[in-house]
Amino acid sequence: MVRVDGENNGRALIQVRNIDMKYRRGSEEIHVLQGLSLDVAEGEFVAFMGPSGSGKTTLLNLIGGLDTPTSGSIRVGGEEISELSSAELTAWRARNVGFIFQMYNLLPVLTAFQNVELPLLLTKLSRADRRRHVEAALSLVGLEDRMKHYPSQLSGGQGQRVAIARAIVADPTFLLCDEPTGDLDRKSAHEILDLLTALSKEHGKTILMVTHDPLAAEHADTILHLDKGELVETVRTEARV
Amino acid sequence: MKHLHILFGNLARKKVRTALTVGSFAVAMFLFGILVVVRLAFQAGVEIAGLDRLIIINRTSIIQPMPLAHRDRIQRVPGVTKVTFSNWFGGYYQNEKNFFPIFSIDTDSWLGVYNEFEVPPEQWKAFTEDREGAIVGEKLVERYGWKLGDRIPIKGTIFAGNWEFNLRGIYKGTRQQDDPTQFWFHWKYFDERKEFQKGMAGWYTLRIDNPDNAVRASKAIDQLFANSPYETKTETERTFAANWVKQMGNIEFLILSIGTVVMFTLLLVTGNTMAISVRERVRELAVLKAIGYSDRTVLTLIMLESLVIAALGGAVGLGLAKLFSLRGDPTGGILPIFYLPNIWLLYGFAGALVIGSIAGVIPAVSAMRLRVVEALRRV
Numbered sequence: 001m002v003r004v005d006g007e008n009n010g011r012a013l014i015q016v017r018n019i020d021m022k023y024r025r026g027s028e029e030i031h032v033l034q035g036l037s038l039d040v041a042e043g044e045f046v047a048f049m050g051p052s053g054s055g056k057t058t059l060l061n062l063i064g065g066l067d068t069p070t071s072g073s074i075r076v077g078g079e080e081i082s083e084l085s086s087a088e089l090t091a092w093r094a095r096n097v098g099f100i101f102q103m104y105n106l107l108p109v110l111t112a113f114q115n116v117e118l119p120l121l122l123t124k125l126s127r128a129d130r131r132r133h134v135e136a137a138l139s140l141v142g143l144e145d146r147m148k149h150y151p152s153q154l155s156g157g158q159g160q161r162v163a164i165a166r167a168i169v170a171d172p173t174f175l176l177c178d179e180p181t182g183d184l185d186r187k188s189a190h191e192i193l194d195l196l197t198a199l200s201k202e203h204g205k206t207i208l209m210v211t212h213d214p215l216a217a218e219h220a221d222t223i224l225h226l227d228k229g230e231l232v233e234t235v236r237t238e239a240r241v
Numbered sequence: 242m243k244h245l246h247i248l249f250g251n252l253a254r255k256k257v258r259t260a261l262t263v264g265s266f267a268v269a270m271f272l273f274g275i276l277v278v279v280r281l282a283f284q285a286g287v288e289i290a291g292l293d294r295l296i297i298i299n300r301t302s303i304i305q306p307m308p309l310a311h312r313d314r315i316q317r318v319p320g321v322t323k324v325t326f327s328n329w330f331g332g333y334y335q336n337e338k339n340f341f342p343i344f345s346i347d348t349d350s351w352l353g354v355y356n357e358f359e360v361p362p363e364q365w366k367a368f369t370e371d372r373e374g375a376i377v378g379e380k381l382v383e384r385y386g387w388k389l390g391d392r393i394p395i396k397g398t399i400f401a402g403n404w405e406f407n408l409r410g411i412y413k414g415t416r417q418q419d420d421p422t423q424f425w426f427h428w429k430y431f432d433e434r435k436e437f438q439k440g441m442a443g444w445y446t447l448r449i450d451n452p453d454n455a456v457r458a459s460k461a462i463d464q465l466f467a468n469s470p471y472e473t474k475t476e477t478e479r480t481f482a483a484n485w486v487k488q489m490g491n492i493e494f495l496i497l498s499i500g501t502v503v504m505f506t507l508l509l510v511t512g513n514t515m516a517i518s519v520r521e522r523v524r525e526l527a528v529l530k531a532i533g534y535s536d537r538t539v540l541t542l543i544m545l546e547s548l549v550i551a552a553l554g555g556a557v558g559l560g561l562a563k564l565f566s567l568r569g570d571p572t573g574g575i576l577p578i579f580y581l582p583n584i585w586l587l588y589g590f591a592g593a594l595v596i597g598s599i600a601g602v603i604p605a606v607s608a609m610r611l612r613v614v615e616a617l618r619r620v
C-alpha cells in the first residue's frame with residue numbers, strides 16, 4: 001500500500017512524514033520538498049516521475065540515507081534515520097539500501113565479480129560465503145558467465161545488471177534506482193525493467209525507482225508524480241494487473 | 242585487509258603514472274642515499290678522530306715543516322705518552338689520476354700512535370728491514386692489483402723524481418671509517434734522498450693519557466715553541482679533521498640544501514599525482530560511500546595508496562644506493578671511505594613513508610570529506 005497523505009497507521013516499511021528540504025545557493029534559498037509525506041509498504045514497487053528539477057533525486061537520496069532533510073521524519077522499519085549521524089547513516093545504508101544509479105556505477109578497476117562483492121566486504125561473511133552470494137546474485141541477473149569481465153568489457157545493459165546484482169547481493173531492506181534505464185537503449189532498458197519487476201514480484205523486494213520514461217513507470221505497482229515539492233498519485237493504468 | 246584488491250586495482254589503473262611516481266620516489270631516495278654516503282665520507286675522519294690524539298703543525302702553514310728537534314721537547318710535556326711524526330709526500334702512481342695519500346713515517350713510533358691500523362707482524366718486520374719498503378692500505382692494493390714484493394714506481398711532485406718502493410705489507414683499518422687507501426714508506430729513506438728540508442718533520446702526532454688534558458697539553462706545547470722560528474699550532478685530531486673538512490667548503494650545508502629541495506619537490510610531485518588520481522574517481526568514491534564504505538575506510542585506502550607508492554619507490558631507490566655504495570668509491574680516491582650504513586637505509590625508508598603520508602593526506606582527507614550527494618551530481 002502506498003499513501004501520500006501521511007495518514008497511514010504506522011505499518012508501512014518506509015514512512016516519510018512532513019519533510020522539508022531546502023538548499024542554499026548563495027543568498028538564494030531553494031525549497032525543493034515542502035511538507036512531503038509518503039508511505040511505502042514492504043514489497044511495493046513504486047515509480048516516481050516528474051519534471052526535471054522537481055526533487056526526485058533529492059527525495060530518493062533522503063530515503064536512502066545519503067542526505068538528511070531540513071525538517072521532518074523518515075522512518076524505515078521503525079527506525080528514525082533523519083536523526084542518525086553521518087557515520088551511523090553509512091552503516092545503516094550498508095545494511096538496508098541497495099543503490100542503482102544511472103551510470104558510472106561500477107568501479108572500472110574491479111571485475112564484475114569484485115564489484116558485486118563490494119557490499120559483502122563490509123560484512124563478516126567468509127570468503128566462501130561471499131563467493132556463493134555473489135554467484136547467486138550474478139546468475140539471478142543472468143551474468144554468471146561474465147564474472148571475470150571488467151566493466152569496460154560489458155555492454156551498458158550488462159553493466160547495469162551487474163549494478164543490480166551488487167544492489168541485491170547483501171539482501172537489503174529496499175532498492176533505490178535513480179533513472180536506471182536512462183542511459184540504455186530500448187531493448188536493454190526492457191531487460192532491466194523486467195529484472196526489477198521479477199525482483200519485486202518473485203522475490204518480494206521493495207523498490208523505489210525514479211524515471212522519466214512513462215513506459216518504464218508502467219512496470220511499477222504505483223506511479224507517483226512529484227511536482228512543486230509535492231507528491232500526487234497517478235491513476236493506475238489497469239493494463240498490466 | 243579485504244580491501245587490498247581495490248587498492249592495487251587503483252594503483253594499476255594508470256600504470257604509467259604509478260610507475261613514474263614510484264620512479265621519482267626511487268630517484269629521490271637514491272640521491273638521498275648517495276648524499277648520505279658523501280656526507281659520511283667527509284664526516285668519517287671527523288667522527289672517528291681521537292680526542293686523545295693531538296696534531297702539531299707549523300703555526301705559519303701546514304706545508305711548513307718543523308725541526309725534528311721539537312720531538313724530544315714535546316715528549317717531555319706532562320700528559321704526553323707517545324709521539325710520532327711524518328711528512329706528506331706528494332706523488333702519484335703511473336699517472337696523475339692515480340692519486341692517494343703518501344706519507345713518509347717514523348717506523349719506530351708510527352703504530353704506537355696510530356693503533357687503529359693493523360699490520361701482520363712479519364710484514365711489518367720485512368718492512369722495517371727494507372729501506373725502500375712500503376706498507377699500503379688494503380683498498381689501494383686491491384685497486385691496483387699489487388702483490389707483496391711488487392716494486393711500485395711513484396712519481397714525486399713536491400720532491401721530484403722517480404721513486405721506487407717494495408710492497409712489504411698491507412694494513413687494515415679496524416674500524417669501518419678508517420682510511421684504507423694510504424701509502425706509507427720510511428721517513429729515514431725520504432730524508433736521505435730529498436734535497437731540501439732535511440731533518441724536518443711535516444707534523445707531529447701524539448697521544449695523551451687523558452682527553453681531559455687535551456687543552457692543557459696543547460697550550461703547553463705551543464708555549465714551548467712560542468717566539469721560536471718554528472712556532473707550532475696544536476689541536477686535537479678531531480678539531481684538525483673538522484677544520485680540514487671545512488676547508489673543502491660547507492659540504493654539510495650543500496648536502497642539506499640539495500636534500501631539502503629534492504624532498505620538497507618529491508612531496509609536490511606525489512601530492513599532485515595523488516590529488517589528480519582522487520579527483521578522477523570522485524564518482525567511484527561516492528559510489529563506495531553510498532554502498533556503505535565509511536569515511537575512514539576511504540581515507541585509509543587513499544593514504545595506503547600513497548604509502549605503497551612511497552614504500553616501493555623508497556625500497557628501490559635505497560636498494561640501488563646500497564648496491565652503488567657496495568661497489569666502493571667511484572671517484573678513485575677522493576672519497577676513500579664510501580659506505581651506506583643500514584641504519585641510514587632505515588632512516589631513508591622512514592623518511593619516504595613520511596613524505597608518502599604527507600603527500601597522501603590532503604587528497605585522502607578531501608576524499609573522506611566528499612559528500613555522496615554532491616559527488617553523484619557531478620558527472
Ligand SMILES: Nc1ncnc2c1ncn2[C@@H]1O[C@H](COP(=O)(O)OP(=O)(O)OP(=O)(O)O)[C@@H](O)[C@H]1O
Nearest residue numbers: 023024025030032051052053054055056057058059
Ligand atoms: N546541493 C544542492 N545545492 C543547491 N541546489 C540543489 C542541490 N541539489 C539539488 N539542488 C536543486 O534541487 C532541485 C531538485 O533537484 P533534483 O536533482 O532532486 O531534481 P530531479 O527531480 O532529480 O531532476 P532530474 O530529473 O533532472 O534528475 C533542483 O533545482 C536542483 O538544482
Ligand SMILES: [Mg+2]
Nearest residue numbers: 056057058178
Ligand atoms: Mg534526478
